[in-house]
Amino acid sequence: MYNVDLSKANEWLQVINMLPSLVYLHLVDCRLHHITPLLDYHNFSSLKSLDLSWNRNLNSSVPKWVFNLPNLVSLDLSFCNFTGPFPDGPVNVTSLTTFKACRNSFNCRLPKWLFDLNNLEHIDLYGSGIEGAIQSKSGNITKLKYLDLSFNNLNSTIPNWLYGCKDLESLSLGRNRLEGTVSSLISNLSSIISIDLSSNMLSGKLPNVIGKLGKLEYLFLSRNLFEGDVSELFNVRSNFLSVGLRNTSSLSTLGLGYNKLTGALPESVGQLSMLEFFFIDNNRLEGVVTESHFSKLTQLQLFSASRNNLTLKVSKNWIPPFQATDIVIGGWNIGPLFPMWLRTQKRIMNVDISDGGIQGEVPTWFWNLSSQIRFLNLSHNQFVGEVPIIATPSWTDEHEGPWTIYLGSNNFSGPLPLISTIVTELDLSNNSFSKGLSNFLCETKNGSYKLEILNLGGNDLSEEIPDCWMNWPKLTVLILRDNNLIGSLPRSMEVLSNLRSLDLRRNRLNGPFPSSLENCTKLHKIDLAENEFIGKIPSWLGMRFPTLIALILRSNKFDGELPQELCHLKDLQILDLANNTFVGIIPRCIGNLSSMVKEKKELEDDEDLNYSYYIGVLIESAMVTTKGNMYQYDTILALFTSMDMSSNNLSGDIPISITRLAGLRSFNLSKNNLTGRIPNDIGDMKVLESVDLLENQLYGQIPQSFSSLTTLSYLNLSDNNLSGMIPLSTQLQSFISTSFQGNKLCGLPLLVNCSSDDNIPNHEYEVDESDKDEVDWFYISMAIGFALSFWGVCGSLLFKRSWRHAYFRFLDCSWKMLLAKLPIC
Secondary structure, three states: OEOOOOOOOOOHHHHHOOOOOOOEEEOEOOOOOOOOOOOOOHHHOOOOEEEOOOOOOOOOEOOHHHHOOOOOOEEEOOOOOOEOOOOOOOOOOOOOOEEEOOOOEOOEOOOOOHHHOOOOOEEEOOOOOEEEOOOOOOOOOOOOOEEEOOOOEEOOOOOHHHHHOOOOOEEEOOOOOOOOOOOHHHHHOOOOOEEEOOOOOOEEEOOHHHHHOOOOOEEEOOOOEEEEEOHHHHOOEEOOEEOOHHHOOOOOEEEOOOOEEEEOOOHHHHHOOOOOEEEOOOOEEEEEEOHHHHOOOOOOOEEEOOOOEEEEOOOOOOOOOOOOOEEEOOOOEOOOOOOHHHHHOOOOOEEEOOOOOOEEEOOHHHHHHHHHOOEEEOOOOEEEEEOOOOOOOOOOOOOOOOOEEEOOOOEEEEOOOOOOOOOOEEEOOOOEEEEOOHHHHHOOOOOOOOOOEEEOOOOEEEEEOOOOHHHOOOOOEEEOOOOEEEEOOOHHHHHOOOOOEEEOOOOEEEEOOOHHHOOOOOOOEEEOOOOEEEEOOOOOHHHHOOOOOEEEOOOOEEEEEOOHHHHHOOOOOEEEOOOOEEEEOOOHHHHHOHHHOOOOOOOOOOOOOEOOOOOOOOEOOEEEEEOOEEEEEOOOHHHOOEEEOOOOEEEEOOOHHHHHOOOOOEEEOOOOEEOOOOOHHHHHOOOOOEEEOOOOOOEEOOOHHHHHOOOOOEEEOOOOEEEEEOOOOOOHHHOOHHHOOOOEEEOOOOOOOOOOOOOOOOOOOOOOHHHHHHHHHHHHHHHHHHHHHHHHHHHHHHHOHHHHHHHHHHHHHHHHHHHHHOOOO
């Protein structure tokens, strides 16, 4: 049965078990939600085929009886959300030839009995949470033809027994964590048609004996650590016979991208007459590529070789022998002339000739051709002139991915071009486009725009931002940085509920913090730096953005106290409030920023914040000031944490709770009016790389715990009221003396030694704040008492004549009596 609703048939298994001599049981996508254990399953003993696939709510482990059906030949448990582990042996499925259990959640090791099933021909455990090692030994599993263990968490080497499976036709081990090398024994796989070892950690040289695999059609080794000269893989002679890849006449797909391969691309590539898909991007290849490299590639559809140091040298009138859909050669030296041979490609859909040293205007015929191109990347060249209206696509299919245009980092000028509503990603950044945004944003067409990424940063755009964002409801990334935009943010931006990244840095925008952002609750980054915004930070900012990672408000005119609600930003990793006029104390709850509490050592799958459909094209970035300089973080942004409140008017002490932020890497409170002591437990912030407390009024000693900050590479404590000895540690003594100047400190790296009693800190009699206050009041009381007594006496003498005369008569009499008692010499 297929697609029959059995969700309410709780006794389905017991009922079926009453059928004698059952041979085939197929219950595909029948909404089954439970398989009960069977004590008596004798009626299933004749079962040859059991298919329970696509029952996605089973949510249990596979019952042991399933693996004790001696006549079972085919078992399909795919897409059932089964959990592990597999039943322990012994099992009794000795007749099994096909075992499919892909897309489950076993989260366990491969069962030991699996590779002892001698009749197995087909194993498919794709994406099922299998972990650990592939067994180094197996039984006599010589009949295996198909093995798919891809998209799991396997972390061993490739076992040698696998190379002995001479009937193996398809081997898929991609997307694991396999290590080690690929053995030359791979040449024993004489029947192999498809090999996928991509996205692992395999290393060493590629075995050139792969060329002996005469039936090989699909070879995908991308995203590993393979190295060596790529020509050795193609041109190899052994016993006077050529065994290189050039002889694999049936090869249609070759993936070598994202490795460490070196050398020049051999001309023998051009002999692979059946090659359709060729990936060799992101390696270390160099040299010249000519027409000979493509001489017999008549079937070539996709050629991806970007990010290599290659130069394309073909004649001006070259007509390629292929009609490709994808030409991806970004980073090649192609220019200075525009590649005219692209005009011959009638089926082209994806073009990347970025960073190619191409100059001049883009030919008109190419702009017309662009109406059929889904992915167009002309960025990082030297193109000039205006960009015409980007034509409406000649055909559309919303289900076939995005429509992407990247023209950034050229010298295009004039007004912004109008685009089709179908475009999903547009990058016109770092050009010389001028005038305003009104025509571009407000020119209405039928239906709303599907644009998700809009990057107009680094141009000469001016005027106010128009109030017509209701036409762009799908925007997730908006970058308008480095322009000359003025005014406040319009109210219609509140419709951008899908917005995740907003960058308005370095314009002349003004007004209070934009209330139109209050509805943009999915924001990961807000960068309003270097504008003219004024007023207080609204309290709702800390409540409306639960996934905010970066809040950058530096170099504006914000004022007032910092709201306590900032402490609710649990995902915040970059907080930059520098160069404003904030007053008051640092919120005591600052230690509640939970994303700064624990060090992150590696990225999770979704933490690179890659917004583009094309991996790596647009990754979230942030400009961060740390270690006295400004840096841009992108690929590792999710691993970095920073807090910068420098150059404000903050007062009070540094909250002790800040030492709970053990994952904080950069910490800058310089140029404020902070008082008190540096928290004693600052040493608990183990990953601090930069600390800047310059120009405050901090006093007391440098905490001894500073010596445990082994990752510290930048420190500035100068121009405070600190005193005593600088703690001894490899880190602290390695800083220059200016890091401590303007204090009353002694010890290296300063030239002031601590040998005298005045300079040696006395920890025994060090007082805390309350003790210090009591001592101060004691001396103040003494001074007041003395003044009152003095003026009580002297004031009376000055203003009371009778008292004054009586006082001086008393002094005169006392003087005479003293003289009378002295001996006369």
